[in-house]
Amino acid sequence: MTNEKCPLCGGRASKKMMNDENVKYVGMFFNCDVCGRYGLTADELEARTIDWDKLRIFLYYNGFRATEKNWPEYRYYSSLPKEKCDAYNLEFKKGINEHGCPVHMDKDTVDAWYPRSLSEKTDMILLKLDKIAEYIGQEVVFSRLELYGLMFVKRYKTEKDEFSEEEMDSQANFFIEYLKEAGYIKGGKISLDNTETYISITPKGYKQIDYLNRNSGDGRNVLVAMKFDAETVVLREAVKKGIIEAGYNPVLIDEVEHNNLITPELLSQIRNSRFVVVDLSHRNNGAYFEEGYAMGLGKPVIQLCKKGVNLHFDIAQINTIIWDKESDIPSRLKNRIMATID
Numbered sequence: 001m002t003n004e005k006c007p008l009c010g011g012r013a014s015k016k017m018m019n020d021e022n023v024k025y026v027g028m029f030f031n032c033d034v035c036g037r038y039g040l041t042a043d044e045l046e047a048r049t050i051d052w053d054k055l056r057i058f059l060y061y062n063g064f065r066a067t068e069k070n071w072p073e074y075r076y077y078s079s080l081p082k083e084k085c086d087a088y089n090l091e092f093k094k095g096i097n098e099h100g101c102p103v104h105m106d107k108d109t110v111d112a113w114y115p116r117s118l119s120e121k122t123d124m125i126l127l128k129l130d131k132i133a134e135y136i137g138q139e140v141v142f143s144r145l146e147l148y149g150l151m152f153v154k155r156y157k158t159e160k161d162e163f164s165e166e167e168m169d170s171q172a173n174f175f176i177e178y179l180k181e182a183g184y185i186k187g188g189k190i191s192l193d194n195t196e197t198y199i200s201i202t203p204k205g206y207k208q209i210d211y212l213n214r215n216s217g218d219g220r221n222v223l224v225a226m227k228f229d230a231e232t233v234v235l236r237e238a239v240k241k242g243i244i245e246a247g248y249n250p251v252l253i254d255e256v257e258h259n260n261l262i263t264p265e266l267l268s269q270i271r272n273s274r275f276v277v278v279d280l281s282h283r284n285n286g287a288y289f290e291e292g293y294a295m296g297l298g299k300p301v302i303q304l305c306k307k308g309v310n311l312h313f314d315i316a317q318i319n320t321i322i323w324d325k326e327s328d329i330p331s332r333l334k335n336r337i338m339a340t341i342d
């Protein structure tokens, strides 16, 4: 590992080559304080397919950082193909951690996550602030680069040309000003005279966060509950595709976690979902549980099941997409989402 510049945020990062099992160079792995652990393929480094501004902000919000609390951390985002990431994860489960636990990301993943409106962005900033603060009312310190991630600051004018620090500061300050005027935060703006800034959430801000948490089903996240393993790879991709095509953001918990437990993280993902898509073809206990939990919260549920599988009685009452071939799923699921979720 060497000390270098993070290609995304410009901060300091350690870097090492990623090689495949034939020791052939396939890309670069970075560990950045701001963006966390991530790997980019040689192709992505050469010619971008992902919007790097969105990618940097995606990683700031979702990245895997090896902190004291999160140690050891084997997970990292990777633009390697999905199949490659799955294969490395399988190796990891067998105890070979040469390649760690890559979580696949690509243009679709980043675009689907990225907020589209100003109000979506300000909601996400507030929720992230709440997540970062260790106690209520804490004044959290942000370095300039962290602030650029938090405040959705664009760094690239074009692939080669970057905005000046002054221009990026004023982008960040727009959101600080906006949230201050709304009465949600207290804190200083960033300027060329300082390298960091302090932000804290006001009581009014906490009230808004409570409101957002209760109503976060208004967002675009959709939890997918199903059996995840090598045998369901085609199915999961089909389900993902249908959800993305309907304009929503699929959340597949195995891409975030690497154990099979029902965790607080999973429950909060269900609470934060607009609706839940469940495939019951493998009569997977976890999927039944997650469906029940979502229903208890009053979330809409869309069920899928492979033709010929007998469903549990209670569940069988619900309108279900019975599929024969995985290739039929994306368009049928998309249509069902458009027809039933407003």
Ligand SMILES: [Zn+2]
Pocket (backbone or CB within 6 Å): 006, 007, 008, 009, 010, 011, 013, 032, 033, 034, 035, 036
């Ligand atoms: Zn970085």
